[in-house]
Amino acid sequence: MERVLVTGAGGPAGVAVIRSLLKRADVEVYAADMDGWASGLYLVPPERRRIVPRGADPEFVPAVISLCAADSLTVLFSTVDVELPPLAARRSELGGAVLAAASLATLDVTLDKFALSERVTGFARVPTTRLVGPASTAEEWTFPIIVKPRRGAGSRGVRLVHDRAALDALGVDETLIAQELLPGAEFSVDVFADADGHVIAAVPRTRTRVDSGVSIAGRTLRDAELESTAADVARAIGLTGVANVQLRYDAAGVAALLEVNPRFPGAMPLTIAAGVDMPSLALDLALGRELPSRVEFRELANVRYLEDIFVDPSEILHSDNAAHDETDG
Template sequence: MSETRTTTGNDEVTVLLTGAGAPGAWGIIRSLRATERPVHIVGVDMDPDAYGFALVDDGYRVPAGTDEAYVPRIAELAAEADIDVVLPLTTDELQPLAERRGEIPARVMVSDADALSVANDKAALYEFLEERGFDSAPEFVHVDDEASFVEAADALGYPERPICFKPTVGSGMRGFRILDDDADQLTRLLEEKPEEAVTTLEEVRPVLAQADPFPELVVMEYLPGAEYSVDALALGDSVGPVVPRTRAQTRAGITFQGVVEENEQLIEEAGDICRELELEYNVNLQFKYDADGTPKLIEINPRVAGTIVMCVGAGANMPYLGLKHALGEDLPPVDVRWGTWMSRYWDEVFRAPSGETYRIGGEQTPSPKPTQ
């Protein structure tokens, strides 16, 4: 790896932003723009039609994060574009980038590979929390065949009480289901959207029985309380700002309404977990309260979260603080405006036949032409 340059707080910095088509890319791009210094953003994505290409300064198409050619392509672009920092937005890219960061001539905002292997695997994460005595460890069973799945459901109290399950590795709401025999079936049929997560063991068991191989799953207690997303700037053996926010309204796992809340219990628990795991850079921790009022950790996203712009609107520009940490610069004090409320809405990007991209009411700008 070639040496990376030393910067000060006012120098222009060039960032390679992966996952330009990720749902949260627009908010993170705006966060990087809303700083005291010029930030040149090079966006990459495997989709040539990723909407983020219309929002960045330069754009390139790259292989999928799981492709063997992915890291070499990122390294090539980092050298060609004189990249200072690589900021990944999607989960699949994290482990390859962590394991091969030495090949990339730029600072890469990912935790060490060993820490990621725990944070990204829910079974390993829950076991870690349990072994270290964290109160936020949920009650769970790790299963890898149909028989153990049914046994786990019984052990956790189903059908007398609802439970849930999800893949050990995944992001968003993918694969998450709640098993609840007491749910109003007519309401589910007529009033809820088809992607509703509530189902029954009888409905899912025939599907799982046909799986070959059977997926690794965690079967866990159902948590009926309020859900929070906590953004933290992890610094390895210490932690910077920690900002909890409510998830009052979500769609496909993405927060559409919420409030930035000074919840000291979550601030302390999230900080302790980040330190114990020795995570680094931006980390997102998802908590949900159980029936007794205890917050349980349901997952960690060891990367910039899609709705981290909510923190930015409350005075804590977490993506930029992560960038400054990557550059080795001193972090400024943060004054969070607790109680800030956010509501998200949709926006559209259009592409004219000429290739120019624009938004209604916005200026027309040339679209970067992503190349392989």
């Protein structure tokens, strides 16, 4: 029996991973969150629910290391952005547990949108991207352009800059990037690569309705250009396992890179239902099992509704942590 811990149990990605793994007869699923009211905790039996510190807390990784030992965990899934780099940096200290996440180098390059644009250039179409300062001032832009944080999430701080005067007014700020505007339609592609970086599946989908940064309605789409562009991006960053590659069409109608989220997206249930159970594949990858060389998917749409879990109030775990950080997907 594999004992698998999933963190971020209160988020839609955490719930999706937990529900996928609960279908496997060879797995005992443990669920963790910083908040005792996190819904996914109550999808697993009481003795498998755990409270952990906030991901940015220096005590987070030590607490997870202790859980790995105490619960004899074999695989660890983190579905929270801020938890991934500190866990990946200490993945060899997790006892017998394997962290089902990309390498620290891959995480680092995706979490910095400027580094990502440099890395992927030559592998796939990347919009012109410059650090705000001398490099952005020297560029011959067609306005308007996009300015956004180099390390951002949930569309926070994304703005349109309409002319050179507005760009110059930003001065030198290397926490920001200036980027060519991609005026076309936007797609999210859930990608899964094996241990050698070979892409097993790339599932493009729309985010037709979004609530609190999470896609709650959309559809998968078979599209050779979107699938191959996302696979090229995955190869460029040395992806193993799951990532969500966001693409948008440029003025010439070519699919170009917006960003990569190196984790399970909140919309994972659609990708699973369309035929690619990425949490289950990620578990097999972590366990070193043989993976198929290709998994097909079909076109499928989803709409989402809230569902309740009812438990005795005494079952709610105690936590003194505040609310979650927002993520998108």
